[in-house]
Amino acid sequence: MFAPVILFFIMFKYVPMYGAIIAFKKYNFADGILHSPWVGWDNFKLLFSTPTTIQIIRNTLVLSLLSIIVGFPFPIMLAIMLNEVRKMWFKKAVQTLVYLPHFFSWIIVSGMVVTVFSQQSGIVSELWESLTGHSYPFLYREGSWLAIFVGSGIWKEAGFSAIIYLAALTNIDPTLYEAASIDGASKWKQIRHVTLPGLQMTIVLMLILSMGRVMEVGFDQIYMLQNSTVSDVSEVISTYIYKIGLMGSQFSLTAALGLFESLVGFILVLATNAIARRFGNGLW
Template sequence: MHTAYVHKAAAAGGRAARERRKRFRMNLPLLILFAPIAAFFIIFKYAPMAGLVIAFKNYTFYDGIWGSEWVGLHNFEQLFSNPQTLSIIRNTVLLSCLNIVFGFPFPILLAILLNEVRRQWFKRLVQTLVYLPHFLSWVIVGGMVVTIFSQETGIVNHLVKAWLGEPYPFLYKDGSWIAIFVGSGIWKGAGWGAIVYLAALTTIDPHLYEAASLDGASKWRQIWHVTLPGISSTIVVMFILTLGHVMEVGFDHVFMLQNSVVSGISEVISTYIYRVGLQGAQFSLTTAMGLFESLIGLVLVLTANRIARRLGQSLW
């Protein structure tokens, strides 16, 4: 009886091994396609994390990463004892939160509006127009913004001067600079971000709209009770991913629009790392800042996902 059990277990193990080999052969093309992506993240995302040890050392080119003197938390103490650091973190959080508050809902709204368009030629035209800014670099977009809002030669100020007699320094006032920063980010990214929500909208059963229409629901009621619940899981996932970048305000975006007059509001972590780390060669100090930025992003993602899990719509 024991021998029969052993043979049966061996046969079951053999079948399981054959099934694994079969699944591997079936998935081999997908694994080959995934290999370059995995290599990219390993080489450019995970391997450089070993360099974070610089944050705890007095790094010099001569001694290298591993030969430099270990200083423990000295770089963090120096960083947070500087009053400018709190201002930089405040600016980063402020601009990121404004991008989320005003920028995050915009792709959702755009996707819903495009989904309601029934004339396909008009829908394709609008989609093309709103997607195009995504493919422009921030160098081009920044040049366009400066051209439009420049105090002396800007198109907008030509109209302002004609109406009010005096041009307005849009790019040199904190409030207007923030508005231009947030608005240009929405203009550049909303069309591309809407693609995700348009894909999610295709998964909603059309019969739900028919049932809601038969019940007398208006178009706004259908959007509120059918469309938004249908893409709620996608919205939650995108929101969690967005929170992970709260401490990251795009360097290109800020750098192309900032100037010395509004440095009090436009100096953020990414520009600080460029100015102090690359231009000032204080690599240990800015690595400490980058590590702090990453840790805050990680905490925010984990917190948001934990809250979403209680609502039954977590990322993992």
């Protein structure tokens, strides 16, 4: 049963690593990967000698860290709230509603976001105008765009991510809640001293995985929501690779950037696990 999983990772994760040598070559289609001339570290030197690259890396880090810091607690809170619901029909209805956005593509979600926050006909813009007397370009101001980016990501993925925490909650011994209730612990104290410690290992695992993806903002969401007005904060590694690497045919340059992205993610995973291990919660 595990064989398909192994084959998937070998074919789509490990075999493509062979293409990483493009980062050290001046790649062209005629010579191919093997016969393209080696250039050593020239691609990396060129990449980090341009101010645009530094800005793109900064934007990627800012957006990723914002999504983690603001969005990471939401699935945990949602799972705890759903776990406390006693009416099964209400619990199932809420679960369906919060899970559903995960199955929408970012094209659909971005269309909904643009419709809601459009300056001309958006519901939020019309409400803002009725309260303040003037319209506000939510999608064309850097601060509000960042808030919309983070908020739309939470809305889309928090419900599905909560499934993992709900599964972890089922492993907590119910007698712990009964003992805490007998001792006079309120619901908040039960959550603090029973629920959260029971979720501790799962939280650490998800945090380590999140830190491994800190340099991966995701192409679809950014590309569909970004515009030239907010390009100073919305241009990230994935969109840069698409525009410069695929559209501009600078494969070696963007391969170097992608390799750097993977290296940073690898280091962050090791660092996060090392910190977690000091508190007795490391994965290895």
